[in-house]
Amino acid sequence: MSNKRNVTFIGLGTMGYHMAGHLANSCLANVKVYNRTTDKAEQWLAEFDGEIAKTLADAVLDADVIMTCSGRDEDMMEIVFSEDGVCTHLKNGAIFIDHTTTSFKLAKHMNDSLKERGVCFIDAPVSGGEAGAVNGVLSVMAGGNKGALDCVTPLIETYSKNISYMGESGYGQLAKMVNQICIAGLLQGLSEGLLFAEAEGMDMDSLLSAISGGAAQSWQMDNRASTMHKREFDFGFAIKWMVKDLGYCLDRAKDNESQLDFTQEVYNRYVNLMGKGHASSDTSSLMTYNELNK
Secondary structure: OOOOEEEEEEOOOOOHHHHHHHHHHOOOEEEEEEOOOHHHHHHHHHHOOOEEOOOHHHHHOOOOEEEEOOOOHHHHHHHHHOOOOOHHHOOOOOEEEEOOOOOHHHHHHHHHHHHOOOOEEEEOOEEOHHHHHHHOOEEEEEEEOHHHHHHHHHHHOOOEEEEEEEEOOOHHHHHHHHHHHHHHHHHHHHHHHHHHHHHOOOOHHHHHHHHOOOOOOOHHHHHHHHHHHOOOOOOOOEHHHHHHHHHHHHHHHHHHOOOOHHHHHHHHHHHHHHHOOOOOOEHHHHHHHHHHOO
């Protein structure tokens, strides 16, 4: 008799496609996937063992665990609460894990609404980008019921390298907000440092070798500095998603009365770049702001 749990994964985008794939390759789950674009689901099925659901209702009826990885608050509201959404079809006792980066308010709303239906909700945004999803080494920040999280940890571990429990519902999203605030600051500082070095005609390879082993070192420097210098901006996380995420940070900052002046400035710069046709460029293209606004 199989001990596999029925797991439904909704959202086969840049991240979800690979996350669901790692689940399917494990011996832990019978995986059913749903994607609004059927072609993407069929592509996934050609690569992994699983099943395609044709509707959201069909996707979750027998699911012990539901995982979502979508884009925005609006997408999650449609998936869960629309007329054809999953809310009324979830079985009592199911665990719902949302890997989407959403607002704090939506996480709280999801938790309260699903609790009324006997479903445990975990807000669990991820960090690590497409490469992290492909290699199964994402970092997960989770908020909600600790017992429920412990129950699904083996499943999440199929595509992550660490899972951090942050506290009550919504605190996974708050942790992701801190993550994005820090990245925004790192990229702005790295951009200005590289522009300064270029203005002096410094050898970039020698410079990065000299400073990457000291206090200035960061993931952004190790993985993006060289491509930023080459003006290559087709790697990973797109500006349009960072604008969305930082928007949630700034909205929450109004509620908790924290001052995010620097984050607001970086947000404005990204909005500017989007307006100049760079919505799909990765976030390291922040370096081009001054060049495009001369």
